[in-house]
Amino acid sequence: MKTFRKALLSLSLSALCWHSTAVQAKAEVQTWNTNTVTVEQVFTADPGIRLTMEQIMADPDWLGRQPETAFWAPDSSAVYYQRKREGSELRDWFSRPLQAEGNGELVKLAHWHQMGAAQLVYNTDRSKAAYVFEGNVFVLQNGELLQLTRSNNSHSRPQFLLDGRLVYQQGWDFIAYDFANGSHSEIASLKTEDAPKAPAVPKGYLAQEQHKLIEFVALQQRNQSERYQAEQQLRQENASLAAAAIYVGKGRQIVDASLSPAGTHLVLATRKQSSRNEKDIMPNYISASGDILAQPVRPRVNDFKPEPQKLILVDLRDGSQHELSYTSLPGYNEDVLADVKAENAKARGETYKTAKVIRDIGLMTDWYWSQSALRWHPNGQQLAVMLKAFDNKDRWIATVDLAGKKLQPQHRLHDKAWVNYAFNDFGWLNNSETLYFLSEESGYSHLYTKGLTDRNAKKLTAGTFEVSNPVLTHNDQYLYYTANVSHPGIYNVYRLALASGKTEQLTNLLGSTEFTLSPDEQKLLLRHSTNLLPPELYVADARPGAALKQLTNTVSEEFRKLPLVAPQVVAVPSSHGQHPVFSKVYLPADYQQGEPRRAVIFNHGAGYLQNSDLGWSGYFREFFFHNLLVQQGYVVMDMDFRASKGYGRDWRTAIYRQMGTPEIQDLVDGVEWLVKNANVDRKRIGTYGGSYGGFMTFMALFKEPELFQAGAALRPVSDWAYYNHPYTSNILNTPDIDPIAYERSSPIYFTQGLKKPLLINAPMVDDNVFFQDVVRLVQRLIEQEIIHFETAIYPVEPHGFRQPSSWLDEYRRIHKLFEQNL
Incomplete structure (x- = not known):
């Protein structure tokens, strides 16, 4: 043993x-x-x-x-964790x-409601802690548990006010609980409707004559006007009523809202409510009903148009609203894409003339960032806001001048490529009006x-x-x-x-x-x-x-x-830059003996992901597959090519406007390292990967046709114009502004380079990389009369496979590809 x-x-x-x-x-x-x-x-x-x-x-x-x-018990004596x-x-x-x-x-x-939560919210002296379980609000005080709500309505985001009350949200209603008398009261209610107004006589000749000639119409007008005035007077003179609702306008969508700990102000961001594009569907052929289902999916970067946001300061003492202008932000009107626009105009035979542009700006809140971009200081007198330009080139931290009703810029992070979606944590020190934050500016x-x-x-x-x-x-x-x-x-x-x-x-x-x-x-x-x-x-x-x-x-x-076999982490020298490419290498014990070995290079997904670190990989099935290959005498390499996480800003942005170029250069260096250091036969190397790794497999086989003898592209991107907006627009801008970047970076434009066997594995209910990506590329290969490929489809699988039978089928095919061609 x-x-x-x-x-x-x-x-x-x-x-x-x-x-x-x-x-x-x-x-x-x-x-x-x-x-x-x-x-x-x-x-x-x-x-x-x-x-x-x-x-x-x-x-x-x-x-x-x-x-x-996993999270701590509120008294720090135990840990709670989930297990499948x-x-x-x-x-x-x-x-x-x-x-x-x-x-x-x-x-x-x-007893689940007694556990607490990952994020406990404390009052000023930390004598009380609040949390939410299954949409209901609970408070811990002196070891006692108090349930504040018991409702089928969902409640969220508890916070303590400076006066001791606890506020929680029900939708966009802010409800305060008073520990002194046990009462719940609504202190703010946000409505995506137009504010009610006193009835007015309709304009136009016919309407005015109607009110003059028909007594019933005039009476109805008077009754409605008196009723409106009575309601306003009652609200002003009767303290038992809740504060008037805050109307942000019909057709608007609330992005986020945050209440001051002092309870005096509220800041919210809104944008125009956009309707769904009915074209954004995905057919599901294997449904419980036996019918073909048209499932709604996210829009493509080519179609998605981000809506600029309005930032509104509400004074809850009088209900007044004040839009906070972005014009104080440095660079708010810079033409930051002037060079890109000029290059694309030149390709069309045109000349681009730069000009000031009002950039679309909003809160730094996206699907990839779970933190709030609105942060009140504990004293309730200062608010910090993290904003971003939707062209992805700027991130600002600003504070709100409550008295002057304006933004005060505090920090600008500008990046000619794109501002990272990671590393945006920020907040206030508790005991001084000082901000702390992360920045990649160095x-x-x-x-x-x-x-x-x-x-x-x-x-x-x-x-x-x-x-x-x-x-x-x-x-x-x-x-x-x-x-x-x-x-x-x-x-x-x-x-x-x-x-x-x-x-x-x-x-x-x-x-x-x-x-x-x-x-x-x-x-x-x-x-x-x-x-x-x-x-x-x-x-x-x-x-x-x-x-x-x-x-x-x-x-x-x-x-x-x-x-x-534990992989070695090696630093592969780069022929294209001054920094090495950190890579995992799996070696058989006797790899230096005998004839040169077969080898496989694995390409991780996500692009911005680190897989050659020393922690357990999310690609655990691939880890075992690589060990299986090692038992069969293969050498396996797993590279953190340029664009990977963990190596700084320049490594991340090397792919700006040229996805599939730096990464494939790194694969070339990986092959050279294997040949020189691991006794690998240059003519017996294959590659594979999924998602971004599938895209890289395409680009490697299409643009460097002699580098690998075979490749498997799993759930691959073939045309970035069909991928989502948040990810793709960071790296390639948008197709209407920068078609050069999309054509330079999309495999479908390079299919004529395929010379070696290619396996394409495609899940059909993939709402991340659509099945359409494979369909279009396969048709392109057919029209070019290229026969070095085969396709396997998985009718019930999403982007991340769920069925063991699908995983088994997929990797049997990958293994067969390598066995036959390496």
């Missing part, structure tokens, strides 16, 4: 010096080190076990059902007291603070690493955060003392580590994994050098016995 330490990884130390590509005048340099510790997990592997496709593509329950969502129910899509909640042993106990359904995501009267922001962290997920303590002593300081693929927890500026490393683990600070701010709940160890939960005191205690151990015995 062979014993190995589960978390121990082999690291290549070649080229592990990473120099900043920051835009600052003075470059920042960070030398990576691997002085990290491993979580002790000694498993007994059986070297005689041979992986099978049936096992690794089976329902993943066999891995052990690892912890999913075996053989079911349902999830159960477990309670794991810190002082207990084992994986904890199942929480009964009758080339890497770092922490900054800025007082309202300061001219410039103060940079708190520096280096060629990325800071994420900042968490502020209630007394402003520390900012906790995650960063990959020691190595691009190793994430640990740090904290910054705001008074001294001193940074402390709190965890020193090999792999990927996420954290949640306990409610008493004394402990860290950690979700830690390595390349060979799926995520488990741990706890440690929130201080440097604290001992680590494992809370869950869910890995199955079947998994523990597998003789898995």
Whole structure:
């Protein structure tokens, strides 16, 4: 029997010096080190076990059902976490007291409302905490649980006011609970309607004559007018009535709204209500009724037109509304796409003349960002707003001058490519009118603070690493955060003392580590994994050098016995830039012996994703597939090509207006590395990947036809004009402005380059990358009389497959492709 330490990884130390590509005048340099510790997990592997496709593509329950969502109990004595129910899509909640042993106990359904929540909301002295369970509001006080609502209406976003009341929302109604008398009162109600007005005599000759000649019509007019005036007088003189509703106009949609802790002001953003495009449908051929269903889906980037937003300040003391102008924002009217427009005009034989343009601006709220872009200071007198231009080139942080009813710019982040959808955390220090925020302006995501009267922001962290997920303590002593300081693929927890500026490393683990600070701010709940160890939960005191205690151990015995190969993380030298391409390499034990090997390069999806880090991969099926290939003598490489997450702004934006060019250059370098360092035969290398990885497979086989001998493109993008707006417009602008970028980046324009066998696997109910992408590309290949391809369709599968039989079929086909052609 062979014993190995589960978390121990082999690291290549070649080229592990990473120099900043920051835009600052003075470059920042960070030398990576691997002085990290491993979580002790000694498993007994059986070297005689041979992986099978049936096992690794089976329902993943066999891995052990690892912890999913997890949060602290309100008193910081225990942790609650979700775990998939075996053989079911349902999830159960477990309670794991810190002082207990084992994986904890199942929480009964009758007690779910007592657990608390991931985000507890505290009053000023932290004597009360509020949360929402199943749409109802609960409050904890002195160990007692008070249920404030019991309704089929959904309530959300509880917040304490400075006067002690708790406000919660029901839709866009703001309702306050008074602990002194137990009453609920509506303090604001937002309506997407026109405000009611006193009846007026219709204009026009016929209407006026009607009122003059017909007494009944005139009487009705008088009655309606008197009724309206009576209602207004009653509201003014009777304090028992709720405040008048706030009308934002018919045909408007509320994007977000936020109430001041002082209860005096409310800020909201609205936009024009857009109707659905009836063309945006997806046929579903396998339905329960037997009919073909036309399911609604998201619009294409070619069709989507973002609506600019109005930012409105409401004074709840008198009900007045004031639109906050964006004209104070630096660059609000710059023609930031002038160069792009000029290039495209020249291609059409035209000349573009730049001019000032009023840019479309709104809150930094999108499908990929769950935080609110409206942040009140705890004193209720200051509001910070995070705004973005819909051309994706600017992000602003501004404060609201409540007295002057205007925006005060505080920070502008401009990027000629696009502003990242990640690294936009921001907020207020609790005890001073000082903002903290993340910014990529140095080339890497770092922490900054800025007082309202300061001219410039103060940079708190520096280096060629990325800071994420900042968490502020209630007394402003520390900012906790995650960063990959020691190595691009190793994430640990740090904290910054705001008074001294001193940074402390709190965890020193090999792999990927996420954290949640306990409610008493004394402990860290950690979700830690390595390349060979799926995520488990741990706890440690929130201080440097604290001992680590494992809370869950869910890995199955079947998994523990597998003789898995830990990938090496190597730095592949780049022939196209000064920075290496960090990559995982899976090597058979005897790879240097005998004739040159077969090899496969895997292309991860999402584009902006990191898969050559040292944590457990979301591509766990691919991880097992790569181990199966290694058992059969293959060498496997998994590259974090340019555009991947974890390596800074310049790495991310290398694909701006040229998707599929830098990444394929990196694949060329990967092939060269394999040939020179891993005893690989250049003529026996294949590639595959899904989603963005499928797009890359297309581009590699079409634009570099001799690089790979075969490729499999799974759920692939073939034409970016058909993909969604939030993702695609960041990188390629929009087709009406920048058709050059779309034609340069879309595989369908390069199909004539296909010379080697191509497998296209396409799910038919994919509402992310539409089946239409494959249909159009296949028709293009047919018309070009290209025969080096075959297509497999999956009628019931969405973008991420759900059925084990589909996974098995797909990977059997991929394996067959490589076996036949490599």
